[in-house]
Amino acid sequence: MKKIFSRPECLKPTPFHYCPGCGHSILHRLVAEVIDEMNLRGRIIGIPPAGCAVLAYDYFDIDMCEAAHGRGCAVATGFKRSRPECIIFTYQGDGDMAAIGTAETLHAANRGENITSIFVNNAVYGMTGGQMAPTTILGQKTTTSPFGRRSNVEGYPLKITEIISTLPGAAYVARTSLATPAKVMATKKTIKKAFETQLAGLGYSLVEVLSPCPTNWKISSIESFKYLEERLELEYPLGVMKEVTTEKGS
């Protein structure tokens, strides 16, 4: 009998603690599969965030180093500069990446730091109980935007991925979604592309993944995939925003 579904080697046999229908579970598996397929386990280091994925090191069977909330790209810089032979990735939520860690993220990208960021955009602060995130869309209700996000009070959703795509140091910048099985497969390909960019030494690579948080969106898992496709993808269009294929001089 042919085995068609097995646990990636890079995932420990620990059941995920994530809520049912959470995008983190899907994404962890995708990242692990890519690491396996690219045979990177012996040289990869992951930097999980403060956020729902803070315990990512309980699941990934690779070297992992915690970072304080938002500081992932700075920690990753320290790693990459001292061990250029290693493959370094940060795994960050929207609060981590685009609020408290905006400076670290933008400057790492702008330096063309040869690292990869996997940016999980669920438009809320999951871990702390569903507060407003920089990426919360207009009208979206959260525990700290109970009237729905208003542009004149809470400001606009921040499109950090678009901003980063304008930076010369960024080599590969793309946004994907977990809304459908096809999009999940596309996400996996995109992550692979990002790691390939790092392997080729081309500069900073970023994959933003639109991801469901049924718990804090306060809807069912099924509805959350619909919300993802119908609302979030409208605000955050999918696609590759930047792709550099040749190394730049100094």
Add this chain to the structure above:
Amino acid sequence: MNKRETILMKGADAIGEAAVRAGCSCYFGYPITPQNEIPEYMSRRMDEVGRVFLQGESEIASINMVLGAAAAGVRAMTSSSSPGISLKQEGLSFLAAMELPAVIININRGGPGLGNIAPSQGDYYQATRGGGHGDYRMPVYAPATIQELYDFTMESFDVADIYRTPVMILGDGMMGQLVEPIIVHEREEIDLPPKDYILNGAQERPSRIIKSLILDTREMEEHNWKLKRKYDLMRTLLPRYEEFMTDDAKLVIIAYGTAARIAKGAVKRVRSNGLKVGLFRPITVWPFPDEAVLSLTKKSKVFLVFEMSTGQMVDDVRLAVSGRVDCEFYGRPGGIIPSPQEISRIIERYWMQKEL
């Protein structure tokens, strides 16, 4: 530069050169006066020896870059001054929690707030009490000469590796700018514990984790006690101090760093007038050399603490003597550097007042 020679060196350069010769592989920092000469020196020197110099986008980023490099297993350092050191506190807490070695140079300036760029000792509490959150301690060296700045910067990398802890060098603007002849020498090789915690890819070994999150309260308690045992060991092995003319001293002035240089001058002046006065100078301000201070109470009955602040180390002295002797205080905060004459007048005043 040769292996071992005597040369004139500025404090900031001595720090940089000592770090390079201690095998520091990465420097990360953000400019702030009065310590800009350190990153400037490092930007040239690290390039020369083919190592990493990177100007971070902030002190927060810089200390976290240091953390990444330390977790990757290399020697790393950062430097800053008061407002910047405030921003590094989160990173210091994480380094302490994760038990990662790092060297932090703190060139103290006037404060609070932006304050000024003059030499100050107003950050003693922040340095010695663990300015970041959580139940941690950190070795802090307070050199008073450029030679010490060189020697302790070099040694702090070993201390950091031995105890797996961040180590701070506490100086002030005066220390950074001062030029003195010093002997530059290579680091002496010593046996260090193997770095079996570092992350460099799980190649032919189980994967590793470096983290500070410990949700289980019992495990967290155990981690806190484990750190405490380490700090107790440091308290036993690390304290350092200098005693100057204390043997027959009836009054001892206690000061560290730049203040101790001034105090030494004052002691020499009053000695020439026949006053039996000595100087006690803590070199490590954490761990504080409290046993040495306590044993001084057997011969001297009056202690005068002098700081370039409104009084912070004086708390440690009072704790150490626990009421056995009179402990007076004289301070000049705000970046004022008093002269040895001024301090000798203060000493003479207490000498009269206490009828010594």
